[in-house]
Amino acid sequence: MTWRRRSPRSVTVTVCPDGPLLVRGADEVVDEAGVAHEVRRPCVALCRCGRSSLAPWCDGTHKVVTEEAAKRNW
Amino acid sequence: MRLPEPRGPITEALQSLRGVDVGLAVDQVTGAVDSHTSPLLDCDDAQLALWLLYELHYQGFDDVDPRAEWSPQVIAVRGHLERRFEAELRELTRVEVEKRLNIEEPIAERLFAMMSDDDSPRLAQYVQREITTTQLRELLVHRSVYHLKEADPHTWAVPRLRGRAKVALMEIQFDEYGAGRAGDMHSTLFAQTMTRCGLDSTYGAYVDVVPGYTLAASNAMSLFGLHRRLRGAAAGHLAAFEATSALPNRRYAAGVRRLGYGDEAARYFDEHVEADAVHEQVAVREMCGALVSDEPECEPDVLFGAATCLAIDGLAAGRLLDSWRGGRSALLRPMVELASG
Ligand code: FES
Ligand SMILES: [Fe+2]
């Protein structure tokens, strides 16, 4: 039996308005500090708002525009 | 799992499912349904009846012949309950759906707006700051009705969608089912949380003590998933579910840690902060966006499904908080009684 390495997958990036970047096909994401984060799901969301507690991943915080909205929603 | 205990005339009439043949006295069940005049949405008996009829399509019952799943009498009875349940859900969400229909804005923006305008009681904040150990365990019991079969109801919609909407749904579901790792299935993670919190994670273990409003949340998903006609509602429901998850789950995880349960117990909630921040974008923008552009006739039901998710979850949140703030159990029998058997 033999194994072959497939040709490199293409990586696609989709911009979500007022939200994260959706990245598909990557094996890892390297952050600003040079730390590599393994991709363990078919699609990952990268934070663009700079407020995620799970950076480089989005954690939905971009929706909380103000303290007021936070209080109203949750 | 065995057939749950009856809680009224409808589930009483369904006890004959235990019999050797798959027969069911349709008139007896429909009669019991018709003589119940207040909303089925809030009826413990009717919601348990629907739940057990749907459950024949999921894991079934040890004491019910598996052929009952497609017995014409069973389907007739289920249809009778479903017609009224669906009519009630449509009425409950009518204003919200009409408000968002026929607006010149992408469906994704309208769905996100519906979610951010939602002013349901703040259950997640309560869980983070105030919930007691007993109440947390009650919450897990409520949530176990869906989370132990997490993703299954929306999976029914896969063959009913096409093209890009189907691809988007499959991407979400694959992740829900652990992205190829059985140990990472969301239902498995939830079972671990239950075990860590001293609960029985056996499928269906607590259904006898769960009130109708929580069964209704599960039943709405099954209703939408099992009817091709309602595929728009299935998609809209999933979109709303995913898009109201990441932020609350962060608060749930904090509540679990505040009570000293630790990382293993919190893992289910941690995972949902990260996963659902992805799923909400895929569900709202890609799945619902593609469905509405490819099959515009589904648009009203996408809004209907999303509004139903918010309305039922809001109802449940209100009931849970009312019970706990009033010093009462939110189960039909309190946890202490369950523990002492
Ligand atoms: S983009 Fe979602 S948290 Fe920053
Ligand atoms: Fe999940």
Ligand SMILES: [Fe+2]
């Ligand atoms: Fe999810």
